[in-house]
Amino acid sequence: METSKGHSFANELSIMAVRLIRWLRAADTGSALSDPLTSAMAVIVHSGGIAPSALAELEQVRRPTITKVVDELVSRGLVRRERHATDGRATMVVATEEGLALWRAGQLRATAPLAERIEALDADELRRFEEALPLFARIMEPPAP
Template identity: 40%
Template structure:
């Protein structure tokens, strides 16, 4: 594929991704959490348990920024901190049942329009998207650079 064709496709993928994110966010017009809070909480829910420094690195924010977000989540009873058995100065974060429910319910609200749209595709369109999804996921896992 030519370099100009690659740039054109990259632009189209970027615009499609941005449009999809806006569309999914619009499906939840009054979210319980800010974007930063929801992102951090979703990582905590997925991880089960995680240290604040690990979370800050994954979210690509400074430790003080993450500390503020975690304080907000803790005040809303979305997460709990327990002392690390390995290092009493460190905390282990986990989601509360309330925090897990907020992530699960918000995800369901945001994906509902996409589920509806996908169900309206032809068999050929559905197969094309289904075939592209593993390729896109693999590309994102290996190629998207992390900021240092």
């Protein structure tokens, strides 16, 4: 069975993504958080605040599991629960200043090996890399309804 260029590229990109994540995780030996806590923290930070049910969906876990994760992050002072701005019955999970600082420091530490490799690219390679990034971002967006 012959595969299309799209399938070939998707396969290569998938393999590279897994290798990249493993490489960066292995290089970041100073993380104060487990992988599940780090992942949830990233979603919370990037979202600016998120409902627990949406966090569970994005993390692909059940609500009781995400409740335990959020409870742990709250106990560490990294996130807080707030009432939803328009629905007083709902809560949002929002990063605290301490949580933001910890996450930013972790991001700098975790991406340092990749930053070094990117900075070692020659000018033409760097230009091509920069041009490709918006394409990667675009293919990661959910399809329009």
